[in-house]
Amino acid sequence: AQTVTQSQPEMSVQEAETVTLSCTYDTSESDYYLFWYKQPPSRQMILVIRQEAYKQQNATENRFSVNFQKAAKSFSLKISDSQLGDAAMYFCAYRRSQGGSEKLVFGKGTKLTVNP
């Protein structure tokens, strides 16, 4: 079974600074998808960024980028120029690529605090 581990229960960053959230996963599959989701206090889970395992290039979305190390099974999220609105729970998630809409396997999350 696939597992996702987020080793940092809480992280904090100063506004405008950069922070990196860690995620490791375990799978025997060679093709899969990885996601970072953001869950603010409003509870709505929002997709931040997605990475296809077959792509060597790291995904980027504006201030958000990932460092995908397939051999190490590591998938970290870097947030640049942190803003107060980035404060939230961040979840790393894994999904198999086979089949249709496969289930997501989530880590336990990292609570990010942004200090003004």
Add this chain to the structure above:
Amino acid sequence: DAGVTQSPTHLIKTRGQQVTLRCSPKSGHDTVSWYQQALGQGPQFIFQYYEEEERQRGNFPDRFSGHQFPNYSSELNVNALLLGDSALYLCASSPRTSGSHEQFFGPGTRLTVL
């Protein structure tokens, strides 16, 4: 374009009761997945519905059941509620045949079992 909607927002039940939670998927989506998120934890997959049938199931007892209607909306039913069923229940929808691979989440239903 309405996103994923869930009702009710909050619910309080007592042990042994039964509860039904509802979800309407995002327009154009035909697959609905349900997740349970206990306090301080990541979401755990309960099951997924497509074409009105349960297609995948996580490690949850038979007390958890569901249904999908022809309009793709879905219900999650939990019987014989336990204190441990207190959680945020999230619904997510996706288009099965799309290459998007993204699941869109609703705001969730907060269930409290007393």
